[in-house]
Ligand SMILES: [Zn+2]
């Protein structure tokens with residue numbers, strides 16, 4: 001890529017970087033991306049063999065270990081599906097490419113605006129200002145305190161929402177144990193939902209797995225620092241080091257705000273706006289990076305694909321065996337072929 | 344890591360199977376069937392080396408079976424309402440008791456030398472095998488039993504109307520040894536009465552080998568795990584999750600197809616558990632970490648029964664024609680298959696809760 005004039009890559013450079021469909025990480029070159037995918041997403045957990053694609057791993061698991069691969073490992077929650085065949089950058093659905101690019105652009109301009117806001121210089125447009133653009137924003141203690149207070153307020157609000165039974169922005173998919181309300185009509189009139197026993201904790205049985213981590217769309221406390229990530233090091237960094245991502249700032253809209261003005265949006269506003277978004281890809285990435293698994297430990301394979309009409313699907317649930325009182329064995333027992341011959 | 348292997352066992356039962364159970368001290372495998380026979384297989388040095396060693400004919404379908412004090416003693420639950428003891432070496436059968444309706448389950452507690460049968464007549468028969476002359480004690484249940492399992496100290500009975508009774512086995516043993524049958528029957532009360540954690544009909548119950556709790560499954564693609572200890576803390580740990588579901592094709596309107604979870608069994612060493620469903624899959628779960636560890640290659644039909652060998656090395660998997668609502672035309676004949684999976688060393692080992 002040659003030596004850069006500025007400490008920050010320009011947006012075209014960012015857009016040109018190969019990136020991984022499964023985890024949105026980007027790489028210096030395609031080779032690194034492919035070896036990343038083999039090691040992180042297509043590696044057999046039984047024998048360590050690295051395959052080229054998820055399909056290849058699935059066949060391998062089937063043939064060698066007689067097991068079913070149900071999802072792509074280490075992938076973002078809505079990218080674990082096996083139905084999409086990915087190799088390097090090949091096979092990424094067009095709308096995902098668009099989403100990715102938009103995100104890069106948004107993050108780029110947000111980061112740029114943030115830098116300018118920090119330096120007090122007006123946004124230079126695309127021509128590239130000569131101001132101290134390399135300078136990374138350093139927050140004053142007051143700013144940090146204010147941001148922390150806002151973050152806490154948000155978390156508290158989300159907790160309150162969760163306590164009220166509101167679904168919180170845990171990125172679950174339809175079949176994860178995230179359903180509290182049965183999609184079925186009650187099996188019989190007045191069939192009661194099991195009331196928690198007296199003194200029982202709010203998490204009654206019959207409910208899903210409790211999330212392993214506090215629910216809420218905002219990043220965990222540890223991840224808050226991600227908002228202030230230092231900029232990507234200049235390309236003079238040792239080539240052996242895995243390329244770092246540029247800082248991800250986001251405003252949640254998925255696109256640069258119209259008439260974007262660098263000075264009108266504080267980081268806190270951006271953060272606040274972003275945290276209102278429940279299922280933002282950046283959010284998922286951040287959770288993944290913080291080692292936080294979305295609360296879907298038992299998400300079965302069939303539900304890993306992209307889906308937009310989750311709610312509609314839930315209504316469509318069909319039980320193969322629906323009798324709530326008589327067991328299949330009792331019905332079998334009534335069949336003529338099993339009738340007891342009294343002697 | 345040694346690759347695990349899986350083989351289909353030849354000469355499977357010829358009709359529906361509800362139970363596969365390994366012997367306490369060997370790799371003998373007992374499989375009762377609705378074809379009115381009970382089959383005994385033996386696994387040799389590998390899963391490939393499994394063969395039928397004997398089969399025992401009955402006059403009625405056998406719904407359940409368990410081993411007794413040793414590898415040659417077994418008990419069966421018959422559609423003919425009889426609870427039978429069988430000597431597997433000689434084939435000699437003895438009727439232990441007769442219910443007024445078919446017998447759904449039999450469970451043997453080696454710790455207390457108790458054999459418990461559960462019948463659709465809404466009773467348990469408790470046989471004190473330490474005193475063979477004593478007639479069994481009848482305990483009335485508030486509903487029809489659908490599934491039953493024992494841990495070292497507890498007996499869990501899942502019934503209609505989502506009722507679950509937990510009995511304390513040491514207390515039962517004491518009652519049986521100290522009093523007459525009538526007095527014992529009167530004194531045997533459930534240690535705990537619970538409502539099922541699942542909203543639909545219970546299909547299977549399995550107890551944790553460490554005596555701490557149990558898992559239940561229902562016809563509605565769901566499994567619940569809970570603990571015996573009746574403290575708020577223990578009860579707060581219980582959870583349930585969806586499983587054994589499939590996405591319906593869009594042309595059929597999409598949505599989820601929800602299968603019954605027919606089988607549950609805990610790994611005797613690691614305490615993880617396997618579930619088998621009408622979707623033809625078997626999944627391994629880490630009860631502590633609350634995650635699915637593995638899902639095995641889809642089987643050709645509904646998974647009806649699962650059982651680990653006592654050392655945890657083998658998993659027996661029985662598949663049958665699946666049960667569906669409206670079973671007037673059900674025919675399971677010739678569709679039963681028996682598979683044996685040899686597990687890799689750490690295949691069923693959980694990662695723990697951390
Ligand atoms: Zn990746």
Ligand SMILES: [Zn+2]
Pocket residue numbers: 044045046047048049060061064065
């Ligand atoms: Zn492998």
